[in-house]
Amino acid sequence: MDNAGVLEVSTPVLSHAATTDPQLHSFKVEAGGQICYLHTSPEFPMKRLLAAHQQDIYQLAPVFRDAERGHKHNPEFTMLEWYRVGMDHHQLMDSMEILLHDVFAGFDMPWYKPERRHYSNLVGSVIGCDMPLLTTAKIKQHFVSSSRSFPSGDISFDAALDLFIDTFVLPTFAQDRFTFITDYPASQAALARTAIDDQGYAVASRFELYFGSLEIANGYHELIDANVLEQRIKSDMQIRKNNALEAVTVDTHLIQAHQAGLPECAGVAVGVDRLLMLLTEARSIDEVVAFSFERA
Amino acid sequence: MASFSTNEFKGGLKIMLDGDPHSIVENEFVKPGKGQAFSRTKVRNLKTGRVVERTFKSGESVEAADVMDTEMQYLYNDGEHWHFMNPTTFEQLAADKTALGDAHLWLQEEAICEVTLFNGQPLAVSPPNFVELVIKETDPGLRGDTATGGNKPAHMETGAVVKVPLFIEEGEKIKIDTRSGEYVSRVK
Numbered sequence: 415m416d417n418a419g420v421l422e423v424s425t426p427v428l429s430h431a432a433t434t435d436p437q438l439h440s441f442k443v444e445a446g447g448q449i450c451y452l453h454t455s456p457e458f459p460m461k462r463l464l465a466a467h468q469q470d471i472y473q474l475a476p477v478f479r480d481a482e483r484g485h486k487h488n489p490e491f492t493m494l495e496w497y498r499v500g501m502d503h504h505q506l507m508d509s510m511e512i513l514l515h516d517v518f519a520g521f522d523m524p525w526y527k528p529e530r531r532h533y534s535n536l537v538g539s540v541i542g543c544d545m546p547l548l549t550t551a552k553i554k555q556h557f558v559s560s561s562r563s564f565p566s567g568d569i570s571f572d573a574a575l576d577l578f579i580d581t582f583v584l585p586t587f588a589q590d591r592f593t594f595i596t597d598y599p600a601s602q603a604a605l606a607r608t609a610i611d612d613q614g615y616a617v618a619s620r621f622e623l624y625f626g627s628l629e630i631a632n633g634y635h636e637l638i639d640a641n642v643l644e645q646r647i648k649s650d651m652q653i654r655k656n657n658a659l660e661a662v663t664v665d666t667h668l669i670q671a672h673q674a675g676l677p678e679c680a681g682v683a684v685g686v687d688r689l690l691m692l693l694t695e696a697r698s699i700d701e702v703v704a705f706s707f708e709r710a
Numbered sequence: 711m712a713s714f715s716t717n718e719f720k721g722g723l724k725i726m727l728d729g730d731p732h733s734i735v736e737n738e739f740v741k742p743g744k745g746q747a748f749s750r751t752k753v754r755n756l757k758t759g760r761v762v763e764r765t766f767k768s769g770e771s772v773e774a775a776d777v778m779d780t781e782m783q784y785l786y787n788d789g790e791h792w793h794f795m796n797p798t799t800f801e802q803l804a805a806d807k808t809a810l811g812d813a814h815l816w817l818q819e820e821a822i823c824e825v826t827l828f829n830g831q832p833l834a835v836s837p838p839n840f841v842e843l844v845i846k847e848t849d850p851g852l853r854g855d856t857a858t859g860g861n862k863p864a865h866m867e868t869g870a871v872v873k874v875p876l877f878i879e880e881g882e883k884i885k886i887d888t889r890s891g892e893y894v895s896r897v898k
Contacts, residue, residue, distance in 0.1 A: 437746060481747070481768065482739070483717070483739060484737075484739025484741075485739075487739055487741065562763060562765075563763040564765065565765050565766050565767045565770070567770065569767065572746065573745070573767070576742050576745035576746045576748075577740070577746070580740050580742070602744065602745070622742070622744075629742060629743055632743045683743075
């Protein structure tokens with residue numbers, strides 16, 4: 415990061431506001447009689463710094479996500495998050511390759527240049543159906559005909575896609591190297607901007623990095639439009655309401671930062687524990703933390 | 711009715727699925743950083759023994775199965791049922807052929823077995839991990855032949871057939887691992 419001129423920053427872990435993302439569950443903390451939240455990533459305050467200083471920044475921080483526990487998940491984990499001003503997500507992927515190559519060299523690990531796979535091509539080729547024609551019912555049918563279990567009840571299209579990727583797509587990746595999945599469906603944009611791809615479909619300018627089938631990082635060509643941000647927050651809050659999820663306090667500072675002017679930038683968050691898992695060939699996240707959640 | 715949420719899932723938990731009691735064998739938490747969470751489990755049907763995959767949406771609730779493992783003493787077989795007694799309460803229960811499965815091949819009177827009860831009725835019986843049985847019938851032994859590593863079938867007093875080393879004789883008592891059905895050693 416020093417070599418690339420990226421400045422280290424430190425932002426609060428405890429905040430008066432939380433992410434509205436319906437898939438993320440913030441820990442609630444009572445502080446001086448007020449409800450506060452532990453951050454699920456340092457994204458919001460880092461974006462406030464970006465708006466104020468228009469400069470490349472990074473941070474290594476503990477982050478907290480409730481209801482996430484398994485051999486690849488611990489409710490507290492370590493995140494390396496950084497933002498590069500003036501870059502788009504493709505340039506950010508280029509710079510990540512340089513960084514990861516250096517890390518691998520340090521560990522004497524064999525390096526293969528990561529492949530970049532377009533989300534819809536990947537899904538379409540595995541299921542044998544073009545993405546725009548795909549439905550939850552078709553995905554379910556694929557599970558049934560492959561003798562794999564598909565959950566009962568109301569499953570959204572995006573949730574069905576998530577399970578499809580995990581069950582059928584990730585196992586096809588070479589297990590000894592990195593793969594980027596790029597251009598997610600626009601409905602999964604989160605805080606990435608959206609674009610029209612060369613086939614004319616709306617996609618999120620977003621990527622995820624996998625090593626084998628282990629998710630390592632998640633990056634965006636960042637959304638900077640304050641109005642679109644407010645719409646997405648509203649839509650998140652509606653989904654939270656419909657699903658009887660906690661109505662969290664919205665981060666008005668983040669909206670103000672976007673209104674003041676976020677620079678054109680790309681940002682990415684790396685799960686440091688996951689990176690350690692792959693470097694040490696650990697089978698469980700418990701092997702790379704001093705004390706896992708049950709013993710914390 | 712008691713129920714479990716997916717975040718309480720762990721190996722050994724007993725749940726009701728499709729009207730049958732199941733035991734969770736494996737539970738994997740699946741969640742992309744920015745996506746929906748699932749629990750992908752492998753569950754064993756406690757009636758049939760079959761293991762299948764079942765995936766649940768995170769947060770879903772599943773009915774608990776009233777299944778309990780309890781240690782009971784085997785008493786006798788009346789030709790149709792195998793009778794067991796709880797050594798603490800002296801309560802007696804009869805298990806049928808389906809519940810016994812292969813366990814009857816290893817049962818000696820007074821053996822302490824693990825009986826799985828579903829709604830109070832025997833669902834499955836696990837014999838002790840190791841039993842000592844007398845050989846009722848086997849081909850004549852090859853005295854001194856302890857090196858060739860060959861084996862031969864031996865019929866036990868309970869009806870089981872176990873592969874034993876060539877030097878073992880009729881009437882000898884041997885120790886057997888009931889989980890694999892394999893010979894362990896001679897019992898002096």
